[in-house]
Amino acid sequence: MSKHFRIGVMFSTTGPYSVVPRSMLNGALLAVAERPAPGITIEPVIVNPGGDLARYAALSREMLRDGIRHVVGCYTSSSRKEVIPCFEKHDALLWYPSHYEGFESSNNVIYTGASPNQHVLPLVDHALATLGSSAFCVGSNYIWAWENTRIFREAMTARGARVLAERYVAVGDTEIDQVVEAILEARPDFVFNNLIGTSNSAFFRAFRAACVARGIDQPRAIPVLSCTLSEPELEEIGTEAVDGHLSSSVYFSSLTSPANDAFTRFYAETFPDGPATSADAEASYIAMKLLILSLAETGTDDVEAVKEAATRQHLLAPQGEVRIDPQTLHAYLTPRIGISNAQSRFDLLVEAPGPVRPDPYLVQSSPRYAVAARNSSLRVVK
């Protein structure tokens, strides 16, 4: 007789940043729909906090009290931080499937998205080698953008490059013109973008329009670099402003491999109405896949047993080989940088030769001391 497991799936599929979470939900459900692991059946229990931070902890509590031990979910870092105490209290496991800013490693979370050494640091090196040495940072006003910009700024400063300014806008805010004006005035070599949701697409449209009005060839003169930008967001930007943006990611839907061909084909068949697959959708697929394989291996949903089993899995994922680092419970993933095209997809520019070990606290790569935010104000006067 096969064992039946109920798995929580928690994504804000409505609200101000719902596009990517909708693709994440699809990714997780795709793993459930695939040929099931022998000896077990999976019942996804889907909840939608609607982008309301307060709903996350309440919904988590309800699921865990209802006997669910494993939840695949959360997109924003603020929602993850909101629910972790609940998972620690009930000793359950959150499978967090999104790239994030690091500096966390709960024993009750498996992180299948990219750590900062797998997204922001490769982007800094690529930008400095190919684009120039001055950046303007924009982001949504919450922990992801604050921390990712800090990591970016420290990496830039350590390499002798400059951050000209940082601007943050509230999540969901689309009044972006002032930020665009400030960028055009500062004329950086490139923009480092950590906006999410509707603010993100509003920014790309407004920035391109302002550049066109001034006769500036935006993708070449002031390219925008992101760690968040994925295919569903490109579709949101629209055809006028979609091309020429750089994204650092461990997955692009355009990757050519048998595993990714099968994944994208099955995804398109199962969810013909979209949204397009994305890095976070792939991370959700990986999370659910690893969870199912671990449940099948152990035959129990006991958190310790499943966690151990998860670190033994080697998954041939759409992006390539993926495994979980037993020390940090973060994933080995393959960093890549792509550039968006007019079809709302990415053309691959560079990629790492293989999976890179996660370093959530950047102990291998960040400066020992915090770097001062401003460059020296001293100048030669004579």
Added chain:
Amino acid sequence: MAPRLLQNFNGGRAHIVTSSLTAVEALDKTLGKLGVGVVYPALEDGRAKIDLGALQPERDILFIDGDLDNPVALDIDAGAHQPPVPVIGLVGVEAPSRLKHLINLGASAFLRKPVQGGAVYTALFLGINQFLLRGDLRARLDDMDRRRRGRRAVVKAIIARMNEAGVDDDEAYEWLRRESMRSRQTLEAYCEAFMTARAGPLDEPVQLRPAETRAERR
């Protein structure tokens, strides 16, 4: 200027002084993630076997269990409670006497037992940076003390310069300040050297004569 914040603890070495190893399992694990090696000094007759002289403030961190009775004899700067390396207290019994003991050892951060992994980075960040800050404040206080002691020489040097050059006190002070900068000394050190150089020769040494000679004279 305040010392820069230390944020990456990679290469550090934690000495965890405790007898309850189960309470520090998560500490051990999380320190590993942060690139910090862990050693458990043996406890002999209640004393931890640590070579205190070999501890390096740039590398070593002491975690001391407040439930143990004085397990480490640290050479503490009494006024500032400044230990030779950062100390993070492990708190079990939350009694004032136990906490006071940890404060006296110079603990600059605390972790409640059993330790939760999520609290470790914050405790390290706070403990080590508070240690650096206190060391910096100590150095600044020492410098202020030294300058305070040198104030007398500054006053004397100003008066001497006024008399010598026929200038007012502001001008005399400006001159001394400029000269001290030129000689790359603090104002106080320069003024002391200035006064010493200007002091006249000592009085002729008194010749002591044998006692009987003095008796003869009587």
